[in-house]
Amino acid sequence: MVDIDKFIRPHLAKVQTYDPVDPPELLAKQAGIPEDQIVKLNGNENPYGGSPKAIAAVANTPLHIYPDPLQRKIRQALSDYTGASFDSIIVGAGADELIDLLFRLFMNPGDKMLDFEPTFGMYSFCARIAGGVVEFVPRDELFDLDVEAAKRAIDDRTKIIFVTSPNNPTGNLASEANVRELLDTGLIVVVDEAYFEFCNQTVSHLVDEYENLVILRTMSKWAGLAGLRVGYGIMNPKLVKHIIDIKPPYSVNVAAEAALVASIEDAPALLKNVRKIVDERDRLKDLLNEMPGVTPWPSYGNYILCQFAPGKAQEIFKQLASRGIFVRDYSSQRLKDCFRVAIGTPAETDAFISALREVV
Ligand SMILES: Cc1ncc(COP(=O)(O)O)c(C=O)c1O
Structure with a gap:
């Protein structure tokens, strides 16, 4: 048997790798929910798709x-x-x-x-x-x-x-x-x-x-x-x-x-979708601001960082995932009380908000 490990460059033998998002079919399987019913807001993707x-x-x-x-x-x-x-x-x-x-x-x-x-x-x-x-x-x-x-x-x-x-x-x-x-x-x-x-x-x-x-x-x-x-x-x-x-x-x-x-x-049609996403970002921010227990950070992107009371974010993240709503969580000390939610369609915002109301 050849020991292939010895060929790996030392600095790559044990590397802290990137934490990517899973594909929708896997998320759906994990939640036990049909793929067309999950709300995927963990990748900052465009909810209106390509042109x-x-x-x-x-x-x-x-x-x-x-x-x-x-x-x-x-x-x-x-x-x-x-x-x-x-x-x-x-x-x-x-x-x-x-x-x-x-x-x-x-x-x-x-x-x-x-x-x-x-x-x-x-x-x-x-x-x-x-x-x-x-x-x-x-x-x-x-x-x-x-x-x-x-x-x-x-x-x-x-x-x-x-x-x-x-x-x-x-x-x-x-x-x-x-x-x-x-x-x-x-x-x-x-x-x-x-x-x-x-x-x-x-x-x-x-x-x-x-x-x-x-x-x-x-x-x-x-x-x-x-x-x-x-x-x-x-x-x-x-x-x-x-x-x-x-x-x-x-x-x-x-x-x-x-x-x-x-x-x-x-581009003109795609930028209309961008406008819809920006409007939806403002609506989501207002809805989050009305909700006790969560603080939305101001955002210039197609996502919002949501901050929760100390120690609460992980449990909320899990509860949302079990309802088929996927956001992006973080393990770092600075963001352990936060997750990031991408801006989706108005229907996706409503699903996210109603699930969040249940679990917060
Ligand atoms: C700040 C930032 N840069 C780059 C990328 C990656 O872009 P691309 O899909 O073109 O590789 C992302 C994707 O989320 C991002 O958030």
Whole structure:
């Protein structure tokens, strides 16, 4: 017998892995409820789905030809949509792939990244896989960035700082002044704007001014393409070139390409759905505010972080799951009394609220 364990790279032998969400059929089975009756609010997915034009475009796409490694059509479509230049755009199999590629590009083993916790878990996960060291910088009591603490944490191994705006799961924005201060450190600053369309706040106009700024966006949320895996970055063209050089050439598949182009063409209709989600977010927040025992945090994304009395969140989470209502829970000390609920349709909000009333 060969001992295959000895071949595993030591830093990957035992790694703290990412905690992803389970598929609907499994959630339904666990709850003992038919799949079409569960309310899935744990992935910040778009309750209205993708554009019918994107679905038609996928159906009409030949599947036997490789995608364009230089992504000409989709980068042009995104240039038209964002106003950023063609050569400042790169597309990945989800923003997730670009997060991974950024660590591959910048991090030597032992290099550090700064992570403003609590935040999206993918950054620290990818940093660890790359052999990097994650330096957590706690957010302040309102979940705002503690820029002074970040600056104090920087040493000669620090390479990259991740900022999420709006932050997942806390929902708040990073101010342009704070982002500028981080950029002025001269380190690579990645601003993840996955939820841009739900708030229309961006620092992408700073890309021309700062070569060290990377903006990440995705088609998963506003365009409802989470299952197809397509996200993009806006950054200095020099960085785009480096990413193209190291990227698996065909990672963005032809179905995702076709859906992206059709979604951009259908953006006015998709942005109407975004408007409905934003209105529903406000309605859900008002309903939560009326309910004793729960505090909703203000949110600029398509989700709300709900905070409960100490020690209560886990039990409420379990009770909701047993009724077929799935939200996202957290084990970290800072968020142990919270869960995050995605904004669904009005009917899903009503189901969530009535179950929550029962269990709180
Ligand atoms: C802040 C943030 N960035 C990136 C992503 C992942 O985006 P994608 O689906 O494009 O990989 C998510 C998904 O939840 C997210 O919350």
